[in-house]
Amino acid sequence: MTVMKGALPSVIEAIGSTPIVQLQNVSKGVHADIYAKCEHMNPGGSVKDRIGPNIIQTAEREGLLKPGGTIIEATSGNTGLGLAMVAALRGYKCIFVMADKQSEEKRNALRAAGAEVVICPTNVEPEDPRSYYSVANRLAEETPNSFYASQYYNPANPEAHYVGTGPEIWEQCGEEMDALVLSIGTGGTVSGISKYLKERRPEIQIIGVDPIGSIYHDLFYTGEMPPAHSYFVEVIGEDFLPGTIDMKSMDDVVQVTDQECFTMARRLNREEGLFVGGSSGAAVAGALKYAEKFAHKFEGRRPNIVTIMCDNHNRYLSKIFNDAWMTENGFDL
Numbered sequence: 187m188t189v190m191k192g193a194l195p196s197v198i199e200a201i202g203s204t205p206i207v208q209l210q211n212v213s214k215g216v217h218a219d220i221y222a223k224c225e226h227m228n229p230g231g232s233v234k235d236r237i238g239p240n241i242i243q244t245a246e247r248e249g250l251l252k253p254g255g256t257i258i259e260a261t262s263g264n265t266g267l268g269l270a271m272v273a274a275l276r277g278y279k280c281i282f283v284m285a286d287k288q289s290e291e292k293r294n295a296l297r298a299a300g301a302e303v304v305i306c307p308t309n310v311e312p313e314d315p316r317s318y319y320s321v322a323n324r325l326a327e328e329t330p331n332s333f334y335a336s337q338y339y340n341p342a343n344p345e346a347h348y349v350g351t352g353p354e355i356w357e358q359c360g361e362e363m364d365a366l367v368l369s370i371g372t373g374g375t376v377s378g379i380s381k382y383l384k385e386r387r388p389e390i391q392i393i394g395v396d397p398i399g400s401i402y403h404d405l406f407y408t409g410e411m412p413p414a415h416s417y418f419v420e421v422i423g424e425d426f427l428p429g430t431i432d433m434k435s436m437d438d439v440v441q442v443t444d445q446e447c448f449t450m451a452r453r454l455n456r457e458e459g460l461f462v463g464g465s466s467g468a469a470v471a472g473a474l475k476y477a478e479k480f481a482h483k484f485e486g487r488r489p490n491i492v493t494i495m496c497d498n499h500n501r502y503l504s505k506i507f508n509d510a511w512m513t514e515n516g517f518d519l
């Protein structure tokens with residue numbers, strides 16, 4: 187098929203090449219220039235669009251995904267959309283398993299993209315047969331001609347950021363960038379980007395942002411697995427150690443509260459015109475904390491700190507951006 191000049195062959199080729207913008211207001215008074223890489227501007231609305239094509243192409247190449255097959259995944263929503271986008275074009279079915287803490291908007295978005303959605307309880311151990319990890323595993327075993335995308339263990343997840351997002355950030359920022367601050371879930375984004383950037387310039391500081399209740403902060407500092415407890419912010423932090431995270435990819439891990447994530451997400455929308463969700467709020471709140479704590483590392487000059495805006499706000503309109511929901515759950519507006 188020929189493609190008209192100036193057009194792309196499909197929406198898949200529209201993934202990536204996202205802009206980096208300087209924050210104007212929320213960083214006032216901080217001794218650093220903070221930038222935002224707008225991954226929420228990807229066609230599926232999140233950084234997870236990056237991994238969909240790589241996971242599917244790798245599985246096709248390895249013979250794990252065959253024509254007419256079904257893609258199964260445990261997802262907090264965004265990976266599901268990234269996979270569904272590619273599946274739509276290649277004729278695969280999708281079954282996505284989600285925890286009930288994820289917003290109604292995300293479930294509906296996945297259904298709109300043609301997927302079957304299975305909802306599981308959030309507050310059970312990962313090994314519990316009712317957990318969304320266990321249910322996804324069982325469905326993958328039971329469903330004929332299926333492929334379990336397994337973003338928590340699939341090396342095609344961090345690899346997508348090593349070959350895509352990392353080089354793109356380097357091209358946009360190069361030597362001028364001092365630090366990258368980003369929230370972590372599967373760790374695919376931080377591990378892939380860090381590997382690429384550190385190969386180019388080992389001094390670039392890579393800082394993970396972890397919600398209080400998740401394991402990464404304490405694991406980073408003590409080397410031991412701490413107990414996890416629940417928190418509100420969606421899609422970041424974990425209660426187990428995924429195979430996709432390289433803990434050594436990070437120079438530090440900063441902790442943030444739910445309130446800090448939500449307040450900053452609301453401020454990014456209202457004061458920066460960045461229509462992003464809670465994990466982007468986490469990244470910027472973490473970047474401001476990092477800038478304050480480590481200003482001395484940069485010998486008096488203003489460091490350039492890049493953060494990643496992970497997804498679009500429309501997935502959280504009934505929650506973070508709903509004053510009644512915020513108040514009912516004990517958060518300040």
Ligand SMILES: Cc1ncc(COP(=O)(O)O)c(C=O)c1O
Binds near residue numbers: 369372375376465
């Ligand atoms: C909105 C959002 N932010 C951050 C992350 C964390 O990215 P990663 O899983 O690559 O660590 C995710 C992952 O699902 C996400 O959907």
